[in-house]
Amino acid sequence: MATAAAALLWAGPANAKELTFGYVPASLEYPYNVSTADGFKEAAAAAGVKAVVLDPRGSVEKQGNALDDLITQKVDAVGFLPLDSVVSESFVDKLNAAKIPVVAIALQVGDSAKRKVNDPYPGLSALVATDNYKAGYVSGEMAAGILPKDHTAKIGIVMGDPAYTIVKLDTEGFRAALDKAGAKYEIVAEQPTNWTPDQGESVCQNFLTAHPDLDLIFSHADDMAIGCARAISAASSKATLIATGGGSKLGHDAILAGEMYGSVCTRPKLLGKLMFQAMYEAATKPDTPKARFVSYDMPQITKDKINDCPEQW
Known part of the structure; x- marks a missing residue:
């Protein structure tokens, strides 16, 4: 999965520098979330895409306002780490109405009692998450x-x-x-x-x-x-x-x-890169299927297998 992502990221079209993508994590207070943002920004820089990261600091209301700001800015794609899975449905619906591709990262959008992680909310371009x-x-x-x-x-x-x-x-x-x-x-x-x-x-x-x-x-x-x-x-x-x-x-x-x-x-930085890839595909290829689930392998980490997990966040 990661290899395929890397192959796609370095081959953007000539107009890639004109693209602007926004990311609204749940809160940059946590190292895990910071790593997702780092992965997103690194992938964007490599592809020549402008990256905008807005931190809602753990507030659902501020996350909604940040997503509204990105809609106003008319960015080309949006990624976000949901703070409230159910409330996030309305966020996705609003982005869909604005015709802006949206990718959720790390957490499901929608009631988890009714929707499994590998069955993303229909309005999403993709859910990029650890299973x-x-x-x-x-x-x-x-x-x-x-x-x-x-x-x-x-x-x-x-x-x-x-x-x-x-x-x-x-x-x-x-x-x-x-x-x-x-x-x-x-x-x-x-x-x-x-x-x-x-x-x-x-x-x-x-x-x-x-x-x-x-x-x-x-x-x-x-x-x-x-x-x-x-x-x-x-x-x-x-x-x-x-x-x-x-x-x-x-x-x-x-x-x-x-x-x-x-x-x-778990590899939050890789998730950030995979989120960027899903956003890039949705923004540059309108016929890309929606509601995709993107994940990665998760080996055990023990003392004798410490090198099997290369990412340390």
Whole structure:
């Protein structure tokens, strides 16, 4: 997928420099989102396309206003990272009415209870995203290989923000892999966070106080796992820590240091480049099919497979 993207990006038409693309991430407060913007800007620069990035700072209202600004500017294509999947339907509809191709990145547009990640909202040119069910499943396969076999394993799950549709998918995929492997386990604790290391540490402290015999903790992202590793160390716990949403520099370091067993490779910078590619295709080839789903492979990251995830955000 990435190779095909690169091949397309460097071969723009002569009028490429006349194009302007806009990107509205959810918030540039988070390294993951910054990496998507970096990938987008790098791909745009390589293709001679002007890139405009507007940061709504975590506000749905500001995201809507930023998209309105891009419509007023009459940009040639728009990408955005949805803050609210349902509200984002109206954003996409408005861009469609303005005849501006729109690509969503990382998160689904539409009610996740009714629309699967690989079934993008019809108004989108494309949804460019990590398949979070698959990411959770890969984590579950990893967990199944290391859970104790002599008793029913106790597992705690450090969730992301439940407002994000990916949270449900991460857990569903994780459990599906454990069930398929015939693992004997019990989820004894689950708690949401705001995706930060500090909340990861606090949640894991609570888990280990209530369940000092936890066998494994599954984190929905590297960020919370970093904090969770501190809590495990402070409690002198023997719980094994794994995550999905991995590939960060801090996550790599934690795996190499033995503080975390493993994670699953996610590549936000590549997502940004793939988003640009989808926007470019939609803007320059009007007959490009709509509602495409674009993703990439997600290998496990463990100490002996650290180089299988080249991107460190």
